[in-house]
Amino acid sequence: MKLNESQRSASRGFFEFVFFRHVRRSERRLTVDFCPTDLIYVIWLFFVVAAWNWNVWLIPVRWAFPYQTSENIHLWLLADYTCDLIYIIDILVFQPRLQFVRGGDIVCNKKDMREHYMTTERFKMDIISLFPLEVFYYFTGVNSLLRFPRLLKVRSFLCFVHNLCPVAVLVILMLFLFLYVRVIRTSMYLLYSLHINACLFYWGSDYEGLGSTKWVYNGKGNAYIRCYYFAVKTLITIGGLPDPTTVFEICFQLINYFVGVFAFSIMIGQMRDVVGAATAGENYYRACMDSTVKYMTSYNIPREVQNRIKTWYDYTWKSQGMLDEQELLIQLPTKMRLDIAVDVNYAIVSKVALFQGCDRQMVFDMLTRLKSVVYLPGDFVCKKGEIGREMYIIKQGEVQVVGGPDLQTVFVTIRAGSVFGEISLLAGGGGNRRTANVKAHGFANLFILDKKDLAEILVHYPESEKLLRKKAK
Incomplete structure (x- = not known):
């Protein structure tokens, strides 16, 4: 499905909501407004999508199968108008209070939000979806x-799927839930295609006469289950069905086969893309590993070194889920x-005694320059x-300061949250050498700050520079 300009604009603004939402929280007005990624709005979308699914699944069932009778018609109508009420509340209460991005700013003004909603294509589709053909x-x-106009509320379903993943980032596990949502969405498309085909098969059987030929539904057993079984065998091209005899049956089956091949190929492509997205990171890791092994083999690198490099790849991938954090963040x-650096690393760096008392902004600037490196057990x-x-x-992890003739004597063990190597960077003069x-000791994940990067930061914070040099003496 192609996105129109309003959808593309909403998609661009969507990511700005995710990153800048906390900036606006302190500026919220007394009027209630919703960010597209607010948990309460996503929960409301769930109810709207449930109402939409009631219509999209049961409208064809009630038209084709004899499940709607005079005895239960009041229950069907009660459910229908409950769904209509949810549609109306969404149009009158939630959508006019939905924040949007205009010129880079998040708009929270009640009047502006209402006017923006009324100018969108979504508003027009929402109004048409409630057109009262029931007269x-x-x-x-x-x-x-x-x-059938109720099906035009499909934008709510697309927004629900689109907004669910960022909320999942905060609630569950980002990558796995994101992939599960894509798998479920693709599976639902397939199931709905089979659902529509089952309804059409029952309608065709009723048109020809139930049990009139071997091809049509014979009227025995559960009508929906048996027609759905026919749809599965037809659309997935399993075969083994009775041969059609009448012109109507032949045409129906031919269309079924053509649609089945087309739909099945689309579903296979969708599932391939989902699996490809799920394994893209691991494929990149394997490609890097294979290229490195090939390089080491061609230059006859000693087997012990090769094994250590393979161990580094394996541990780094398992512990971080990536080989280079900077490659991800540089974009x-x-x-x-x-x-991101503040959320991930500030809790660790702020506890380092060396930086306590320094300008807070200096610490923030330093966070973006840190590089994460993994060392294997015994690596110097x-x-x-x-x-x-x-x-x-x-x-x-931990590192050890060692010495002695064979470098096996442990003088001290330094644990997580500690800093070392600062003397060479902060002491006066150039060309300072390591003193230990x-x-x-075991696997150790260290942040590395380059001397050049530190010097560029301290130029702007002279007071912090004096404090650091004093502590390094």
């Missing part, structure tokens, strides 16, 4: 096909990178006498 019940009786604007992070060009903050040997 023709007086002439035709209660015919569910007269409720984002600076402000968004800072927001730095050696005594080396030129110091980085400082290290332990994010996870430090190696990883």
Whole structure:
């Protein structure tokens, strides 16, 4: 389905809501308004989508199958008008209070939100969806096909699926739920295609006469289940069906086969894309691993080194879900990178004694320059006498300061939340050398801050620079 301009505009603004929503919370007006990713709005969309699904699934069933009778017609009408009431509440209460982006600003003004909604194509479709064709019940009786405008509320279903994933980021697991939503959505398209075909088959059987030929439904057993079974065998081209005998049956079956092949190929393509998206990251990891192994093999790298590199790939992927965090974040604007860095790393860095008392903004600037690196058990992070060009903050794991003739004597163990290597960066003069040997004890995930990056930051914070140099002495 192609998106029109209003949908594309809403999609662009959608991500701005996710990142800047917390900025607007303090500025909320007394009038109630909703962000598209607010949990309460997504919950409301669930009820709207439930009402839409009632119509989209049961309108064809009630038209084709004899399930709507004079004895239960009042129950069907009660459910119909309950769904209509949900539609009306959505149009009058929720949609006119939905925030939107205009010129980069999130608009929360009640009048502006109402006027914006009334100018959108969605408003027109919502109004048409409530067109009261039920007045023709007086002439035709209660015919569910007269409720077909209710299906035009499909935008609510698309918005619900679109908005569900960012809420899932905050509630469950982002990647897996996102993929599950795509799988469920694709499966629903297939099930609905079979549902419509089952209704048409029963209508065709009733038109030809139930049980009049071997091809039509014979009227025995559960009508819907047996017609659905026919639809599955036809649309998925399983075969094994009785041969059609009349012209109507032959034409119906030919159309079924053509539609089945077309629909099934689309579903296969959709599922391929879903599986491809689910395994894209792992495929990238495997490709990097294979390229590295091929390179090491061609240059006859020692087997021990190869095994350590393979271990590094495996642990880094399992612990982080990616090989390079910077590669992911570099595509984002600076402000968004800072927001993510603060949420992910500030709790660790703020506890480091070296940075306590420093300008808070200086710490924020430093967060965006940190690089996460994994060291394997026994790997030397730095050696005594080396030129110091980085400082290290332990994010996870432990490192040990070692010495002695064989570098096996442990002087001290440094744990998560500690910093080392700062003396070489902060002491006066250039070309400062390391004063100790430090190696990883087990797997260690460290933040690395380059000397050049630190110098560029401290230029703007002279007071923090004095404090850091004083602590490093």
